[in-house]
Amino acid sequence: MRIMLIEDDAVLGSAVRDQMAGDGHSVDWVQRLDTAERAIAGASYDLLLLDLMLPDGRGVPFLRGMRARGYAVPVIILTALDQVSDRIEGLNAGADDYLVKPFDLAELSARIGSVARRYSGSPNPVIHHGTLRIDLAARSIQRDGRGITLTLREWALFEAFLTRPGQLLSKAQLEDKLYTFDAEVESNTIEVHVSRLRKKLGSDIIETERGLGYRLGQG
Numbered sequence: 001m002r003i004m005l006i007e008d009d010a011v012l013g014s015a016v017r018d019q020m021a022g023d024g025h026s027v028d029w030v031q032r033l034d035t036a037e038r039a040i041a042g043a044s045y046d047l048l049l050l051d052l053m054l055p056d057g058r059g060v061p062f063l064r065g066m067r068a069r070g071y072a073v074p075v076i077i078l079t080a081l082d083q084v085s086d087r088i089e090g091l092n093a094g095a096d097d098y099l100v101k102p103f104d105l106a107e108l109s110a111r112i113g114s115v116a117r118r119y120s121g122s123p124n125p126v127i128h129h130g131t132l133r134i135d136l137a138a139r140s141i142q143r144d145g146r147g148i149t150l151t152l153r154e155w156a157l158f159e160a161f162l163t164r165p166g167q168l169l170s171k172a173q174l175e176d177k178l179y180t181f182d183a184e185v186e187s188n189t190i191e192v193h194v195s196r197l198r199k200k201l202g203s204d205i206i207e208t209e210r211g212l213g214y215r216l217g218q219g
Contacts, residue, residue, distance in 0.1 A: 001025045001026075001046035001047055001112075001116060001156075001159065001160075001163075001177070002025070002026045002027075002028070002043070002044065002045050002046050002176050002177055003020055003025050003026070003027050003028070003045065003046065003047050003048070003049060003112075004027075004028050004029075004030065004036065004039060004040065004045045004047075004048045004049070005017060005020070005027055005028070005029045005030070005048075005049045006030055006031075006033065006036045006048065006049065006050045006051055006054065006059070007029065007031065007049065007051045007078065008031040008032070008051060008053075008054055008055055009051075012078075012101070013029050013031070015105060016029075016049065016078075016105065016108065017029050019105040019108065019109060020109075020112075023109050023112075023139075024139065024152040024155045024156050024159070025112075025156070026156065026176075026177060026178065028043070028045075031054070031055070032054055032055055032056045033054050033056050033057050033059070033062050034056055036048075036062070040066075040071070043176065044173065044176055045073055046073065046074075046116065046163075047073060047074045047075070047076070047112060047115065047116060048073055048074070048075045048076070049075075049076050049078055049108075049112075050062070050063060050075055050076070050077050050078065050095070051077075051078055051079060052077060052079040052081055052086075052090065053079070053080075053081075059077065059079070059090075060089055060090060060093045063075060063077075063090070063093045063094050063095060064093045064094065066094070067093070067094035074096045074115045074116065074118075074119050075094065075095050075096055076095065076096060076097040076098070076099060076108075076111060076112065076115060077090045077095045077097070077098045077099065078099050078101060078103070078108075079098075079099075079100065079101060080100065080101045081100075082100045096115045096118075096119075097111050097114075097115055099111060110137070113125065113136060113137050116163065117136060119163075125137035125138075127162070129162070129216075130202065130205075130218055131143050131144065131202075132148075132201060132202075132205075134162065136159075136162070139155055141201070143201075148200055148201065150197075150200065153178055153193055154193055154196055154197055154200070156177045156178060157174055157177060157178070157190070157193050157194070157197065158197055158201070159177075160173075160174060160177050161206060161214070161215070161216040162216065164216070165216050166215060166216065167215060167216075168209055168212060168213045168214070168215045169213050169214055169215065170212065170213040171190050171213060171214075173213070174190045174213075174214065175189065175190060178193075190214075194206050194208075194214060202217075204217040204218055205217050
């Protein structure tokens, strides 16, 4: 997933960014709401991690404004505000989850996975696709009881297809998923990784619509 982290604490922001990158996500980290607004206008995100107290304003009005404009991307609030009234305000503003600082980074990873699965319509972390058994939480794949190992880039692309079954994804949309893995995504990167996924998971796991993009196949 491509995640935006809106957090002004340098130590926590760095730790969360590294955790998310280790989980195979690409992360854009900003420290102000105005910077977040510009980034959201120019890129497509799968999930936002939002602090409530930023140098240029509060996260709750920012979230309310996004939801009022129809921005439906899932949002998890990360904050030191731990009163029940704060939680209610955040959830009523449109947050999907609320995590109080300090928190365990592994718990954050689990909550991100849970929220993402709910939005994709697959709340169960274990799904079956053709002959594949896929554990989204553990990021593991088996075929006939034998494990298949994917690199972080391969998993990032495969997850994009799994969370949008049947949907045609353009090359540009898929390149977004690899944005922070390389300083520059080369022109043939998507073709290379799609080819590797087909070799590992089956030749028909990803279908090509020539000139348009790719979609999840039958596997």
